[in-house]
Amino acid sequence: MKTTKHPTFTGPLAGIKVVDLSKILAGPYATMSLADLGADVTKVEHPDGGDPTRSWGPPVEGTDATYYLAINRGKKSVTIDLKSVEGQEIVHRMLEEADVLVENFRPGSGLQRTFDYKVLSERYPKLVILHISAFGDHGPLRDEPGYDMIAQAAGGLMSLTGEPGGAPLKAGFAMGDLGASLFGIIGLLAALVERSRTGRGQYVTTSLYECQLALHVNWATNYFADGVRPGPLGSGHPNLVPYQAYQARDGYFVIAVGNDAMWQKLCAAIGRPDLGADASLLANNGRLANRERLNGELEKSLKAKTVAQWCGLFAERGVPASPIRSLDEVYAHPHTQALGMVQIADHPVIGDLKQVAFPVNFRGRRPEVRTAPPMLGADNDTVLPNYSPLPTA
Template sequence: MAGVLSHIKVLDLSRVLAGPWASQNLGDMGAEVLKIERPDVGDDTRHWGPPFVGETAAYFMSCNRNKKSLAIDFTQIEGQEIIRELVKHCDVVIENFKVGGLKKYGLDYDSLKAVKDDIIYCSITGFGQTGPYAQRAGYDFLIQGMAGLMSVTGSPESGPMKAGVALADIMTGLYATIAVQGALIHRDQSGQGQYIDLALMDVQVATMANQALNYLASGTAPGLLGNAHPNIVPYQAFATYDGHLILSVGNDGQFKNFCKTAGLEDIATDERFATNEARVRNRETLIPLIEQAMKAHDLDWWIEKLEIAGVPCGPINTLDRVFADEQVKHRGLELSLEGETPSVANPINYSETPLQYDKAPPNLGQHSAETLQEMLKLSPDELKDLADKGVIGM
């Protein structure tokens, strides 16, 4: 069954994570994604290992399925001409070069709009196309610090910590996916393409969510709470007799049920703890009482009893336990592409147009010859000549 974007072609000039994450999403939805890579080394992340799958880093494998790899050197004039010819057949361009980095090659938005006036062109940078930081390089770790995420991640003991995955990159890739789909809908209605300016800094600030609004509403910058929640109590990890349990009490009814299970009925009606607002204000008094009670039983006991009581809770799983979890298995989140390449499923589940996983992440230049023959009608002799000049890799 054709995917929802099976009529769309994407020219992907991006590399590393944010852009490739977006183009992988579009590819999962059925778009034909042409990933343009340097003929000599390809995407940087091909070499970011170990671990490797064959000769390619697992990092690259995580964000480049459902794509065709075209190795084209667009620093050469003939390579630029090939890109412009490919754009005539495409709907979307995604790139994550520094501001103005593609203009010298004639591959910026204005240049490619002259080639195809309804092209949708998505630029991803660290700080955006405008502003005092526009010319700076932006990296996920840097952005997590500058945009506030690290100021609320970690504990007073550990100090500020980054997230364990590149969240600024991943979230920017997700916003790019959303932005491209919105622009495609607009184009279908108006016939107009457009330029999309996405910045990691903007995305990270925007996704500070309740923490950002806590500050804007109160004027007080939130600090490090470890595994605790700034607006809900108790909502954090607690040590049990033999491990740690995440307790996620979302309302007063759940708190009463927790107290009954934990043998803390007396505090359930204490005016200091009867409402979430009161519990937040009296966090320092309440948490030690819960900590003491949690150590009375082991992890499995708490999970069993709290599930019966309707109190959300769960263990802190390592990734081996994650992929062994019965829910993860049931949802089919672990994939094997083309029989042998490991991958993780896209979490989008359409009822009528299920996502397809047709292509494992490509080898460098794997699809150069067939794509240029099919789309640009280049002959074998022309391809050989371009390969001899180092313009393309096959």
């Protein structure tokens, strides 16, 4: 098996060593992001099949599903049986020089007890441990298993997604997993900053459930204020009108009116001065109260032109609007290309492998995709000899 090369890279997290004991999406996405930022990430996988997402296909490229290929670039892969004494000893040797440990062991599981954070914190006082779970380490749902869709359902997102009166829908993106990953990264980086002052690491925890609640934002405060159970609004907004998808002559597009001045610009652009002069629609609270009537009037007018015609006209008037692009259109768009959001990794089997790059720039430069997602155990020969268990006396 060809071993992936890992060239030197200077990034914000250069010199930070990460041991990744996580799998599926939330943990691996977090550790991939750390790798993008320059950290040295070693992914530990079970010898029998590795991370389950390697088989979450089709599509498959080379020997791995594209799901795995999407969230594991920039890492080294070693195969270790974490349930074996020898495997546990190897991981402990790795942790002796690590800065960060990321894991998503199920609360109360054998592996969580084996790698108990209290023991790890005492043994490696500088170690920052990020633990991601489905429902958190406390509460009546603590021991429940969970995937992304379970979090979207249990955490309220599916009650807000879809058309009014329609079947519940999950978000197209894995917002349960990805939300926990991003909040986990924030907590982990904050702990590293604190460690730079105190010299001590800490145990950082988050869960898919907690992060769903954190992302409710205005939905939650609306409910706290009026006590009314919110429901799905399709593409509509709970606090703004018009702010949703509308049908033009040849398809749908979105309009986002964020203030009363924009509303007047919209009315002028569509040739409806009557709507602009309607006293009941002058302010946003009135437009909210008259959502159905207002949308009905807009739908009559907007079918007169194409999506491209309306978007061009609104751009001239300063009214935010956009076509609803599919992924093929997004990745072919000149703006995506200008931002450099798609980069190429050199995979030992696939060859050129497209990757969506890290979405933050530093000093005007985007972190480069350093290496392709590793094949299972690709770095065993170069990494594991450095962490062999010490010989017994």
